[in-house]
Amino acid sequence: MKKERSYRDSTHFYGRIWMLSALFLFLCVPFAICVYCGVWPPITLVLKGLLGVAPIFWTVAVIEVITYVPMLGTGGSYLGFVTGNLSNLKVPCALNALQLTEVDASSEEGDVISTVAIATSALVTTLIIVLGVLLLVPLRPILESKALAPAFKNILPSLFGALAVVYISKNWKLAIAPVVFMLILFISVPSLAGSVGILVPVGALIAIGVARILYKKGKL
Template structure:
Protein backbone atom coordinates (compact mmCIF):
# COMPACT_ATOMS: atom_id res chain seq x y z
CA UNK A 1 0.00 0.00 0.00
CA UNK A 2 2.77 2.44 0.95
CA UNK A 3 4.69 1.61 -2.23
CA UNK A 4 1.59 2.33 -4.33
CA UNK A 5 1.12 5.65 -2.50
CA UNK A 6 4.75 6.65 -3.05
CA UNK A 7 4.53 5.70 -6.74
CA UNK A 8 1.33 7.77 -7.12
CA UNK A 9 2.91 10.77 -5.39
CA UNK A 10 5.96 10.47 -7.66
CA UNK A 11 3.69 10.61 -10.72
CA UNK A 12 1.77 13.56 -9.30
CA UNK A 13 5.02 15.42 -8.63
CA UNK A 14 6.25 14.82 -12.18
CA UNK A 15 2.97 16.05 -13.68
CA UNK A 16 2.83 18.97 -11.26
CA UNK A 17 6.39 20.02 -12.04
CA UNK A 18 5.62 20.03 -15.77
CA UNK A 19 2.37 22.00 -15.41
CA UNK A 20 3.91 24.56 -13.04
CA UNK A 21 6.89 25.00 -15.34
CA UNK A 22 4.52 25.52 -18.27
CA UNK A 23 2.59 28.05 -16.19
CA UNK A 24 5.76 29.99 -15.39
CA UNK A 25 6.73 30.06 -19.05
CA UNK A 26 3.21 31.18 -20.01
CA UNK A 27 3.41 34.06 -17.52
CA UNK A 28 6.61 35.32 -19.10
CA UNK A 29 5.53 34.67 -22.70
CA UNK A 30 3.74 38.04 -23.27
CA UNK A 31 6.70 39.98 -21.85
CA UNK A 32 9.17 38.03 -23.97
CA UNK A 33 7.00 38.61 -27.04
CA UNK A 34 6.95 42.39 -26.44
CA UNK A 35 10.71 42.34 -25.96
CA UNK A 36 11.45 40.33 -29.12
CA UNK A 37 8.78 41.84 -31.37
CA UNK A 38 8.92 45.49 -30.29
CA UNK A 39 12.11 45.80 -28.24
CA UNK A 40 10.11 47.04 -25.22
CA UNK A 41 11.49 45.97 -21.84
CA UNK A 42 11.90 47.86 -18.54
CA UNK A 43 15.45 48.64 -17.38
CA UNK A 44 17.04 45.84 -15.40
CA UNK A 45 17.36 48.13 -12.36
CA UNK A 46 13.58 48.69 -12.31
CA UNK A 47 12.92 44.96 -12.63
CA UNK A 48 15.28 44.27 -9.74
CA UNK A 49 13.61 46.93 -7.58
CA UNK A 50 10.13 45.53 -8.24
CA UNK A 51 11.30 41.98 -7.58
CA UNK A 52 12.94 43.09 -4.30
CA UNK A 53 9.70 44.75 -3.16
CA UNK A 54 7.78 41.57 -4.02
CA UNK A 55 10.34 39.45 -2.15
CA UNK A 56 10.17 41.58 0.98
CA UNK A 57 6.38 41.74 0.88
CA UNK A 58 5.48 38.18 -0.09
CA UNK A 59 8.71 36.18 0.26
CA UNK A 60 7.80 34.62 3.60
CA UNK A 61 4.43 33.45 2.27
CA UNK A 62 6.21 31.63 -0.58
CA UNK A 63 7.56 29.23 2.06
CA UNK A 64 5.02 29.46 4.87
CA UNK A 65 1.79 29.05 2.91
CA UNK A 66 2.72 25.85 1.01
CA UNK A 67 3.83 24.26 4.29
CA UNK A 68 0.70 25.46 6.08
CA UNK A 69 -1.86 24.34 3.52
CA UNK A 70 -0.24 21.14 2.21
CA UNK A 71 -1.92 18.83 4.73
CA UNK A 72 -5.31 20.20 3.68
CA UNK A 73 -4.76 20.34 -0.08
CA UNK A 74 -2.74 17.16 -0.65
CA UNK A 75 -0.13 16.71 -3.39
CA UNK A 76 -2.26 17.17 -6.50
CA UNK A 77 -4.40 19.84 -4.85
CA UNK A 78 -1.30 21.82 -3.93
CA UNK A 79 -0.04 21.86 -7.51
CA UNK A 80 -3.42 22.92 -8.90
CA UNK A 81 -3.94 25.46 -6.13
CA UNK A 82 -0.60 27.20 -6.52
CA UNK A 83 -0.90 27.20 -10.29
CA UNK A 84 -4.36 28.79 -10.12
CA UNK A 85 -3.57 31.12 -7.20
CA UNK A 86 -5.78 32.56 -4.43
CA UNK A 87 -5.07 29.50 -2.29
CA UNK A 88 -5.91 31.01 1.10
CA UNK A 89 -9.05 32.93 0.14
CA UNK A 90 -10.59 30.64 -2.51
CA UNK A 91 -9.06 27.16 -2.71
CA UNK A 92 -8.88 26.37 1.02
CA UNK A 93 -12.55 27.27 1.71
CA UNK A 94 -13.57 25.15 -1.29
CA UNK A 95 -11.51 22.22 0.00
CA UNK A 96 -12.84 22.59 3.54
CA UNK A 97 -16.45 22.57 2.36
CA UNK A 98 -15.90 19.68 -0.06
CA UNK A 99 -14.32 17.53 2.67
CA UNK A 100 -17.07 18.48 5.12
CA UNK A 101 -19.85 17.54 2.69
CA UNK A 102 -18.17 14.29 1.65
CA UNK A 103 -17.27 13.30 5.21
CA UNK A 104 -13.59 12.64 4.48
CA UNK A 105 -10.77 14.03 6.61
CA UNK A 106 -7.84 16.04 5.29
CA UNK A 107 -4.60 14.09 5.08
CA UNK A 108 -6.26 10.81 4.06
CA UNK A 109 -6.11 9.40 0.51
CA UNK A 110 -9.85 9.96 0.15
CA UNK A 111 -9.51 13.47 1.54
CA UNK A 112 -6.79 14.24 -1.02
CA UNK A 113 -9.08 13.13 -3.86
CA UNK A 114 -11.93 15.26 -2.53
CA UNK A 115 -9.50 18.15 -2.11
CA UNK A 116 -8.48 17.91 -5.77
CA UNK A 117 -12.11 17.79 -6.91
CA UNK A 118 -12.99 20.78 -4.71
CA UNK A 119 -10.08 22.84 -6.01
CA UNK A 120 -10.82 21.92 -9.64
CA UNK A 121 -14.43 23.00 -9.13
CA UNK A 122 -13.38 26.27 -7.51
CA UNK A 123 -10.97 27.01 -10.37
CA UNK A 124 -13.68 26.39 -12.96
CA UNK A 125 -16.12 28.60 -11.06
CA UNK A 126 -13.64 31.41 -10.35
CA UNK A 127 -12.44 31.53 -13.96
CA UNK A 128 -16.05 31.70 -15.16
CA UNK A 129 -16.96 34.42 -12.67
CA UNK A 130 -13.80 36.42 -13.34
CA UNK A 131 -14.47 36.25 -17.08
CA UNK A 132 -18.01 37.53 -16.61
CA UNK A 133 -17.03 40.33 -14.22
CA UNK A 134 -14.10 41.32 -16.38
CA UNK A 135 -16.60 42.06 -19.10
CA UNK A 136 -19.36 43.70 -17.03
CA UNK A 137 -17.84 44.10 -13.55
CA UNK A 138 -16.41 47.60 -13.87
CA UNK A 139 -19.84 49.09 -14.48
CA UNK A 140 -21.37 47.14 -11.57
CA UNK A 141 -18.69 48.17 -9.07
CA UNK A 142 -19.24 51.84 -9.88
CA UNK A 143 -22.92 51.70 -8.87
CA UNK A 144 -22.41 49.68 -5.64
CA UNK A 145 -23.10 51.50 -2.35
CA UNK A 146 -20.03 52.81 -0.51
CA UNK A 147 -20.47 50.44 2.47
CA UNK A 148 -20.30 47.41 0.16
CA UNK A 149 -17.10 48.69 -1.43
CA UNK A 150 -15.61 49.19 2.05
CA UNK A 151 -16.56 45.63 3.03
CA UNK A 152 -14.24 44.28 0.33
CA UNK A 153 -11.31 45.16 2.64
CA UNK A 154 -12.35 42.56 5.24
CA UNK A 155 -13.12 39.68 2.89
CA UNK A 156 -9.78 37.94 3.43
CA UNK A 157 -9.85 38.11 7.29
CA UNK A 158 -13.46 36.86 7.17
CA UNK A 159 -12.47 33.90 5.00
CA UNK A 160 -9.52 33.05 7.26
CA UNK A 161 -11.83 33.20 10.29
CA UNK A 162 -14.40 30.91 8.66
CA UNK A 163 -11.74 28.35 7.69
CA UNK A 164 -10.25 28.47 11.20
CA UNK A 165 -13.61 27.92 12.89
CA UNK A 166 -14.42 25.01 10.58
CA UNK A 167 -11.09 23.28 11.24
CA UNK A 168 -10.98 24.11 14.96
CA UNK A 169 -14.46 22.64 15.46
CA UNK A 170 -13.02 19.22 14.63
CA UNK A 171 -10.27 19.58 17.27
CA UNK A 172 -11.57 21.94 19.93
CA UNK A 173 -8.63 21.64 22.33
CA UNK A 174 -6.09 22.24 19.58
CA UNK A 175 -8.10 25.11 18.13
CA UNK A 176 -8.56 26.80 21.51
CA UNK A 177 -4.90 26.40 22.48
CA UNK A 178 -3.70 27.74 19.11
CA UNK A 179 -5.92 30.84 19.18
CA UNK A 180 -4.88 31.62 22.77
CA UNK A 181 -1.20 31.36 21.88
CA UNK A 182 -1.80 33.45 18.74
CA UNK A 183 -3.48 36.18 20.80
CA UNK A 184 -0.60 36.12 23.28
CA UNK A 185 2.00 36.32 20.53
CA UNK A 186 0.08 39.15 18.82
CA UNK A 187 -0.02 41.13 22.09
CA UNK A 188 3.73 40.68 22.59
CA UNK A 189 4.45 41.53 18.94
CA UNK A 190 2.63 44.86 19.30
CA UNK A 191 4.48 45.67 22.51
CA UNK A 192 7.89 44.68 21.15
CA UNK A 193 7.39 45.97 17.61
CA UNK A 194 7.91 42.55 16.00
CA UNK A 195 7.29 42.58 12.20
CA UNK A 196 4.13 40.88 10.98
CA UNK A 197 5.92 38.25 8.91
CA UNK A 198 7.88 37.06 11.96
CA UNK A 199 4.64 36.95 13.96
CA UNK A 200 3.04 34.79 11.25
CA UNK A 201 5.90 32.30 11.34
CA UNK A 202 5.83 32.21 15.15
CA UNK A 203 2.08 31.53 15.27
CA UNK A 204 2.25 28.82 12.62
CA UNK A 205 5.24 27.20 14.35
CA UNK A 206 3.44 27.34 17.69
CA UNK A 207 0.38 25.67 16.16
CA UNK A 208 2.54 22.84 14.82
CA UNK A 209 4.23 22.37 18.19
CA UNK A 210 0.90 22.39 20.04
CA UNK A 211 -0.55 19.83 17.63
CA UNK A 212 2.49 17.59 18.05
CA UNK A 213 2.38 17.81 21.85
CA UNK A 214 -1.33 17.00 21.89
CA UNK A 215 -0.82 14.06 19.52
CA UNK A 216 1.98 12.62 21.65
CA UNK A 217 -0.06 13.09 24.81
CA UNK A 218 -3.09 11.31 23.36
CA UNK A 219 -0.91 8.55 21.92
CA UNK A 220 0.74 8.03 25.31
CA UNK A 221 -2.62 7.75 27.06
CA UNK A 222 -3.89 5.25 24.50
CA UNK A 223 -0.64 3.28 24.48
CA UNK A 224 -0.02 3.87 20.76
CA UNK A 225 3.57 3.70 19.49
CA UNK A 226 4.72 6.88 17.72
Protein backbone atom coordinates in the same frame (compact mmCIF):
# COMPACT_ATOMS: atom_id res chain seq x y z
CA MET B 1 -1.85 -0.28 -2.37
CA LYS B 2 0.16 -0.45 -5.57
CA LYS B 3 -2.61 1.30 -7.53
CA GLU B 4 -2.75 4.14 -4.98
CA ARG B 5 0.95 4.73 -5.44
CA SER B 6 0.63 4.85 -9.16
CA TYR B 7 -2.18 7.44 -9.01
CA ARG B 8 -0.16 9.71 -6.79
CA ASP B 9 3.07 9.21 -8.73
CA SER B 10 1.33 9.98 -11.99
CA THR B 11 -0.24 13.07 -10.39
CA HIS B 12 3.28 14.25 -9.52
CA PHE B 13 4.43 13.49 -13.05
CA TYR B 14 1.61 15.40 -14.77
CA GLY B 15 1.62 18.07 -12.08
CA ARG B 16 5.28 18.86 -12.68
CA ILE B 17 4.73 19.07 -16.44
CA TRP B 18 1.75 21.42 -15.99
CA MET B 19 3.43 23.55 -13.39
CA LEU B 20 6.73 23.97 -15.21
CA SER B 21 4.83 24.71 -18.45
CA ALA B 22 2.81 27.33 -16.55
CA LEU B 23 6.03 28.82 -15.21
CA PHE B 24 7.46 29.01 -18.73
CA LEU B 25 4.23 30.57 -20.04
CA PHE B 26 4.13 33.17 -17.25
CA LEU B 27 7.75 34.12 -17.98
CA CYS B 28 6.83 34.49 -21.65
CA VAL B 29 4.36 37.28 -20.80
CA PRO B 30 6.84 40.04 -19.83
CA PHE B 31 9.17 38.69 -22.52
CA ALA B 32 6.39 39.06 -25.13
CA ILE B 33 5.64 42.61 -23.94
CA CYS B 34 9.32 43.53 -24.40
CA VAL B 35 9.50 41.93 -27.86
CA TYR B 36 6.19 43.54 -28.91
CA CYS B 37 7.32 47.01 -27.79
CA GLY B 38 10.90 46.53 -28.90
CA VAL B 39 11.99 47.89 -25.53
CA TRP B 40 13.85 46.10 -22.73
CA PRO B 41 13.93 47.59 -19.24
CA PRO B 42 17.42 47.98 -17.76
CA ILE B 43 18.18 44.92 -15.65
CA THR B 44 19.10 47.19 -12.72
CA LEU B 45 15.59 48.63 -12.81
CA VAL B 46 14.01 45.18 -12.58
CA LEU B 47 16.41 44.13 -9.82
CA LYS B 48 15.70 47.32 -7.89
CA GLY B 49 11.94 46.73 -8.16
CA LEU B 50 12.40 43.08 -7.23
CA LEU B 51 14.47 43.99 -4.18
CA GLY B 52 11.43 45.76 -2.75
CA VAL B 53 9.30 42.61 -2.74
CA ALA B 54 11.39 39.49 -3.30
CA PRO B 55 12.93 39.16 0.21
CA ILE B 56 9.46 39.02 1.76
CA PHE B 57 7.53 37.22 -0.95
CA TRP B 58 10.17 34.60 -1.67
CA THR B 59 10.36 33.82 2.06
CA VAL B 60 6.56 33.62 2.22
CA ALA B 61 6.63 31.29 -0.81
CA VAL B 62 8.97 28.86 0.98
CA ILE B 63 6.75 28.93 4.08
CA GLU B 64 3.60 28.49 1.99
CA VAL B 65 4.99 25.47 0.16
CA ILE B 66 5.93 23.72 3.42
CA THR B 67 2.61 24.59 5.09
CA TYR B 68 0.08 24.27 2.31
CA VAL B 69 1.35 21.26 0.31
CA PRO B 70 0.22 18.79 3.02
CA MET B 71 -3.13 20.63 3.34
CA LEU B 72 -3.87 20.82 -0.39
CA GLY B 73 -2.83 17.26 -1.25
CA THR B 74 -0.96 16.19 -4.40
CA GLY B 75 -3.28 17.35 -7.19
CA GLY B 76 -4.48 20.33 -5.17
CA SER B 77 -0.90 21.59 -4.68
CA TYR B 78 -0.03 21.58 -8.37
CA LEU B 79 -3.26 23.42 -9.12
CA GLY B 80 -3.39 25.67 -6.06
CA PHE B 81 0.12 27.04 -6.47
CA VAL B 82 -0.63 27.99 -10.10
CA THR B 83 -4.04 29.53 -9.48
CA GLY B 84 -3.15 31.27 -6.21
CA ASN B 85 -5.27 32.77 -3.44
CA LEU B 86 -4.46 29.84 -1.16
CA SER B 87 -5.28 30.96 2.39
CA ASN B 88 -8.25 33.16 1.47
CA LEU B 89 -9.90 30.71 -0.91
CA LYS B 90 -8.33 27.42 -1.98
CA VAL B 91 -7.45 25.88 1.42
CA PRO B 92 -10.79 26.87 3.08
CA CYS B 93 -12.58 25.56 -0.02
CA ALA B 94 -10.78 22.23 0.28
CA LEU B 95 -11.58 22.12 4.01
CA ASN B 96 -15.25 22.75 3.27
CA ALA B 97 -15.29 19.84 0.80
CA LEU B 98 -13.49 17.50 3.20
CA GLN B 99 -15.94 18.47 5.89
CA LEU B 100 -19.06 17.78 3.84
CA THR B 101 -17.83 14.46 2.48
CA GLU B 102 -16.45 13.46 5.88
CA VAL B 103 -13.33 11.90 4.40
CA ASP B 104 -9.93 11.90 6.09
CA ALA B 105 -7.79 14.73 4.69
CA SER B 106 -4.66 12.60 4.71
CA SER B 107 -6.21 9.70 2.73
CA GLU B 108 -6.31 9.32 -1.04
CA GLU B 109 -10.06 10.02 -0.92
CA GLY B 110 -9.22 13.29 0.83
CA ASP B 111 -6.67 14.09 -1.85
CA VAL B 112 -9.11 13.65 -4.75
CA ILE B 113 -11.90 15.54 -2.97
CA SER B 114 -9.52 18.47 -2.32
CA THR B 115 -8.48 18.41 -5.98
CA VAL B 116 -12.11 18.47 -7.16
CA ALA B 117 -12.86 21.39 -4.82
CA ILE B 118 -9.76 23.39 -5.79
CA ALA B 119 -10.27 22.78 -9.53
CA THR B 120 -13.91 23.88 -9.25
CA SER B 121 -12.87 26.94 -7.27
CA ALA B 122 -10.21 27.86 -9.86
CA LEU B 123 -12.72 27.48 -12.73
CA VAL B 124 -15.43 29.50 -10.96
CA THR B 125 -12.93 32.25 -10.07
CA THR B 126 -11.81 32.45 -13.71
CA LEU B 127 -15.42 32.54 -14.89
CA ILE B 128 -16.39 35.28 -12.46
CA ILE B 129 -13.41 37.42 -13.43
CA VAL B 130 -14.18 36.90 -17.15
CA LEU B 131 -17.83 37.86 -16.60
CA GLY B 132 -16.77 40.74 -14.38
CA VAL B 133 -14.37 42.16 -16.95
CA LEU B 134 -16.95 41.73 -19.75
CA LEU B 135 -19.69 43.38 -17.69
CA LEU B 136 -17.42 45.91 -16.07
CA VAL B 137 -19.30 48.97 -17.27
CA PRO B 138 -22.60 48.11 -15.52
CA LEU B 139 -20.92 46.28 -12.63
CA ARG B 140 -18.26 48.81 -11.69
CA PRO B 141 -20.56 51.31 -9.90
CA ILE B 142 -22.10 48.46 -7.90
CA LEU B 143 -18.80 46.87 -6.94
CA GLU B 144 -17.26 50.20 -6.04
CA SER B 145 -20.33 51.46 -4.17
CA LYS B 146 -19.79 52.53 -0.59
CA ALA B 147 -22.83 50.54 0.55
CA LEU B 148 -21.25 47.20 -0.44
CA ALA B 149 -17.74 48.04 0.74
CA PRO B 150 -18.13 46.56 4.28
CA ALA B 151 -19.20 43.19 2.85
CA PHE B 152 -16.02 42.81 0.82
CA LYS B 153 -13.87 44.24 3.58
CA ASN B 154 -15.15 41.49 5.88
CA ILE B 155 -14.66 38.43 3.68
CA LEU B 156 -11.97 36.89 5.88
CA PRO B 157 -13.92 37.23 9.19
CA SER B 158 -17.02 35.84 7.40
CA LEU B 159 -15.04 32.89 6.12
CA PHE B 160 -12.98 32.06 9.18
CA GLY B 161 -15.85 32.49 11.65
CA ALA B 162 -17.78 29.62 10.11
CA LEU B 163 -14.69 27.54 9.47
CA ALA B 164 -13.45 28.01 13.04
CA VAL B 165 -16.75 26.87 14.55
CA VAL B 166 -16.51 23.56 12.69
CA TYR B 167 -12.84 22.89 13.36
CA ILE B 168 -12.60 24.21 16.88
CA SER B 169 -15.71 22.36 18.06
CA LYS B 170 -14.26 19.13 16.69
CA ASN B 171 -10.71 19.67 17.92
CA TRP B 172 -11.03 22.11 20.81
CA LYS B 173 -8.18 20.57 22.77
CA LEU B 174 -5.84 21.27 19.87
CA ALA B 175 -7.28 24.74 19.27
CA ILE B 176 -6.96 26.44 22.66
CA ALA B 177 -3.18 27.04 22.73
CA PRO B 178 -2.66 28.37 19.16
CA VAL B 179 -5.85 30.47 19.25
CA VAL B 180 -4.98 32.09 22.60
CA PHE B 181 -1.40 32.68 21.44
CA MET B 182 -2.53 34.32 18.18
CA LEU B 183 -5.14 36.49 19.92
CA ILE B 184 -2.57 37.83 22.40
CA LEU B 185 -0.01 38.31 19.63
CA PHE B 186 -2.25 40.19 17.21
CA ILE B 187 -3.88 42.32 19.92
CA SER B 188 -0.46 43.28 21.33
CA VAL B 189 1.19 43.85 17.93
CA PRO B 190 -1.54 44.94 15.47
CA SER B 191 1.05 45.69 12.78
CA LEU B 192 1.50 41.92 12.37
CA ALA B 193 -1.78 41.90 10.39
CA GLY B 194 0.29 42.22 7.21
CA SER B 195 2.33 39.14 8.08
CA VAL B 196 -0.47 36.71 8.83
CA GLY B 197 0.89 34.28 6.20
CA ILE B 198 4.18 33.97 8.04
CA LEU B 199 2.36 33.24 11.30
CA VAL B 200 0.42 30.26 9.91
CA PRO B 201 3.34 27.82 10.46
CA VAL B 202 3.91 29.32 13.94
CA GLY B 203 0.28 28.49 14.84
CA ALA B 204 0.73 25.05 13.28
CA LEU B 205 3.87 24.35 15.32
CA ILE B 206 2.09 25.31 18.53
CA ALA B 207 -0.95 23.17 17.66
CA ILE B 208 1.22 20.20 16.70
CA GLY B 209 3.39 20.61 19.82
CA VAL B 210 0.36 20.65 22.11
CA ALA B 211 -1.18 17.76 20.15
CA ARG B 212 1.97 15.69 20.63
CA ILE B 213 1.94 16.23 24.40
CA LEU B 214 -1.79 15.42 24.67
CA TYR B 215 -1.42 12.41 22.37
CA LYS B 216 1.49 11.01 24.37
CA LYS B 217 -0.61 11.39 27.52
CA GLY B 218 -3.47 9.56 25.80
CA LYS B 219 -5.81 12.53 25.94
CA LEU B 220 -6.59 12.80 22.22
